[in-house]
Amino acid sequence: MIERIFRNFTFNPKDDILSGLTVALALVPEAVAFAFVAGIDPLVGLYGAFMMGIVTALFGGRPGMISGATGAMAVVMVHMIQKGNEAGLALATPIENLGLQWLFITLLFVGVIQISAGVLKLGKFVRLIPHPVMMGFVNGLAIVIFLSQLGLFKKTINGETQWLSGSALYIMLGLVLLTMAIMFLLPKLTKKIPAALTAIIVVACITIFGDLDVSTVGSFIRDGGGEGLQGYLPSFQAQIFTLFDTLNGHWDLIISTAFLLAAVGLIESLMTLNLIDEMTETRGSGNRECIAQGSANMLNGLFGGMGGCAMIGQSIINVNAGGRGRLSGAVAAVSLLCFVLFGAPLIEQIPIAALVGVMFMVVIGTFAWSSFRILHKIPLSDAFVLIAVSAITVWQDLAIAVIAGVIMSALVFAWENATRIRARKHVKPDGTKVYEIWGPLFFGSVQAFNNKFDPKTDPDHVEIDFIESKVSDHSGIEALRGIANKYLDLGKKVKLTHLSPECKELLLKANPGFEQVIETSIDDPRYYVVTDTVDQTV
Numbered sequence: 001m002i003e004r005i006f007r008n009f010t011f012n013p014k015d016d017i018l019s020g021l022t023v024a025l026a027l028v029p030e031a032v033a034f035a036f037v038a039g040i041d042p043l044v045g046l047y048g049a050f051m052m053g054i055v056t057a058l059f060g061g062r063p064g065m066i067s068g069a070t071g072a073m074a075v076v077m078v079h080m081i082q083k084g085n086e087a088g089l090a091l092a093t094p095i096e097n098l099g100l101q102w103l104f105i106t107l108l109f110v111g112v113i114q115i116s117a118g119v120l121k122l123g124k125f126v127r128l129i130p131h132p133v134m135m136g137f138v139n140g141l142a143i144v145i146f147l148s149q150l151g152l153f154k155k156t157i158n159g160e161t162q163w164l165s166g167s168a169l170y171i172m173l174g175l176v177l178l179t180m181a182i183m184f185l186l187p188k189l190t191k192k193i194p195a196a197l198t199a200i201i202v203v204a205c206i207t208i209f210g211d212l213d214v215s216t217v218g219s220f221i222r223d224g225g226g227e228g229l230q231g232y233l234p235s236f237q238a239q240i241f242t243l244f245d246t247l248n249g250h251w252d253l254i255i256s257t258a259f260l261l262a263a264v265g266l267i268e269s270l271m272t273l274n275l276i277d278e279m280t281e282t283r284g285s286g287n288r289e290c291i292a293q294g295s296a297n298m299l300n301g302l303f304g305g306m307g308g309c310a311m312i313g314q315s316i317i318n319v320n321a322g323g324r325g326r327l328s329g330a331v332a333a334v335s336l337l338c339f340v341l342f343g344a345p346l347i348e349q350i351p352i353a354a355l356v357g358v359m360f361m362v363v364i365g366t367f368a369w370s371s372f373r374i375l376h377k378i379p380l381s382d383a384f385v386l387i388a389v390s391a392i393t394v395w396q397d398l399a400i401a402v403i404a405g406v407i408m409s410a411l412v413f414a415w416e417n418a419t420r421i422r423a424r425k426h427v428k429p430d431g432t433k434v435y436e437i438w439g440p441l442f443f444g445s446v447q448a449f450n451n452k453f454d455p456k457t458d459p460d461h462v463e464i465d466f467i468e469s470k471v472s473d474h475s476g477i478e479a480l481r482g483i484a485n486k487y488l489d490l491g492k493k494v495k496l497t498h499l500s501p502e503c504k505e506l507l508l509k510a511n512p513g514f515e516q517v518i519e520t521s522i523d524d525p526r527y528y529v530v531t532d533t534v535d536q537t538v
Helices: 013-038 042-059 072-091 096-117 122-128 132-152 166-189 195-209 216-223 239-240 252-280 285-303 312-320 327-343 352-366 368-376 380-395 398-418 446-450 474-489 503-509 512-516 530-537
Strands: 155-158 158-165 421-429 431-442 460-473 492-495
Touching: 013 042, 013 072, 013 216, 013 312, 013 327, 013 352, 042 285, 042 327, 042 352, 042 474, 072 096, 072 252, 096 122, 096 239, 096 252, 096 285, 122 252, 132 252, 132 312, 132 352, 132 380, 132 398, 158 398, 166 352, 195 352, 216 352, 252 285, 252 312, 252 398, 312 327, 312 352, 327 503, 380 398, 431 446, 431 474, 446 474, 460 474, 474 492, 474 503, 503 512
Parallel strands: 431 460, 460 492
Antiparallel strands: 155 158, 421 431
16 A cells, blocks of 8 residues: 555656756745635645645646646635625624635635545546647636736836836846746756756846845745735634534635536646647546545645645646656655755845746747647648637636636537538348438437438338437437437337347337337447446446
C-alpha cells in the first residue's frame, strides 16, 4: 500500500528539489493575488496553496503536477463571501468576516463532491473532451495568465491604483525582459541549473544590491491591504461547526457555490493532467486526482485555507524545470510554508518583475501556436470551437468555456451523423421491398430516417435491414416502432432484421405483438442502447 501511494515519489532528486523551490517562489504572488480577488486575507490564500499542494503532490493522480489557490476558483468564491459578510453584519450580534467562515464550510461540501466523483470513477469523462476544446482551453488559459500579469504593472499611490509610467515602467520592463532572456538562453548553455530559479535569483540580486526602487512581493502584499507574509501554522477551524445556524435561508447559495467550485476545480485539474500527460508522454489517474483534490479542499475547510485546484502555469514551470516526481510538488508546498513561517523577510525582497517574467515565459510555452498554422487545415466547425473556447475562457471562466465547447462539438457531431443515414432499396424476386439502412439511428437522424419510407405506395411485404446500422438511443427505438406500426396499420407485413438483443427487448416491451415483426438470426449484432445501458452494466 505504501509503495503504491508513493510510487514515482521522485524522478530525479536534484531536479525535483530545485524545480520545487522555483515553483514555490512563483506560487507566492499568485496565491496572494487570488486571495485579493476573493476578498480574503493573503495568508488564507497561502495556506490554501500549501494544503492543496502537499496533499495532491503525495496522493494525487499526476506526479509533477502542482495544485494551489487559483483564479478560476477565486472568481466563483467572491459572490458568496460578499453575501456572507453582509449577512454577518446584519445579525443581532454582528459577526465580522462571516463570508470567510462560509467559505470554509462550502469547501467541506466541495471536498465531498470531488471525492464522490473520484469514487464513482467520473474522472474518465475528461477523455470525452475533443481536441479543439483542449487547444482552445490552453490558448484561453495562456491569455488569462498573460492578462492577470498586467495588473502587476500598476502601483497604488495615495490609495489610488495607477499604471506605471516613466522610469518605473522602463525598469520594470527591463527586468521582465532580462528574466525572460535568462530563461530562454540558459537552457541552451546548460540544463543542469533551473532557468526560472536562476533568473529570479539574478534579478533579485540586481534590484537588492543596485538599490532599485521596484515593486516587490512585500510591497505587493502591503499595497493590497495585507500585513506581510509572516504567519504561523494553519489552525483547526472549530468555530465553523457553530455557525451552521447562520446558513438558514442561504443553503441554496452554499450548495450551488460548492457544486460550481467542485466542477471548476475538477475540470481545470483534469485538463491540466491531460496536458502534463502529453508533455511527459506518461499517463496519470484522473479518478485518483479527483479524490486527492477533494481531500485537499476538505482539509482547507477544516484548517482555514482558501481551497483551489491544479495550476497549469506552475505545473508547466515545474515540468520544464525537470520536476517530474512527487517530490517536486511536496518541496514546493513545504517551501511555501517555510517562506510564511521563517523566510518572509527574504522572500518579500524578490521583485515582482522577476515573477512576471517567469509567467510570461509560461504564457509563451502554454499557448498552442500551432493552432494558427492548422486553422485553415481543419474543419470549419473545429476551428470555430477552438476560437470560441479560447474567447469564452477569457470572457467568462474555464468551466463555462469547456462545457460550451463540449456542447458545441457534440451538436456538430450529432448534426453530421444525422445527415449520414442512408437507405439502399431493392426488391426481392418474391416482391418484398428491402430497405438496407446504413448509418446510426439516434435522436438527430430520426427525421431523415422517417423520410426514407413510403408506407402507402410500398408493396405488401417490406423488410428493414439494420446489418449496417445501429440503433443508439430511445428516440431511435421509438422511430423504429413508429415506422413498423405505420405498415401494420395499413395491413402490410414488415420484417425488422439484424437488430441487437437489446433493441428487440425494448421493442417487445412496448409492443408485445412485434414478435412476428422482428426476425432473429445468428448474425445479429450485439450492442447496448443508451436507454438500457445502466440496467445491463450495474
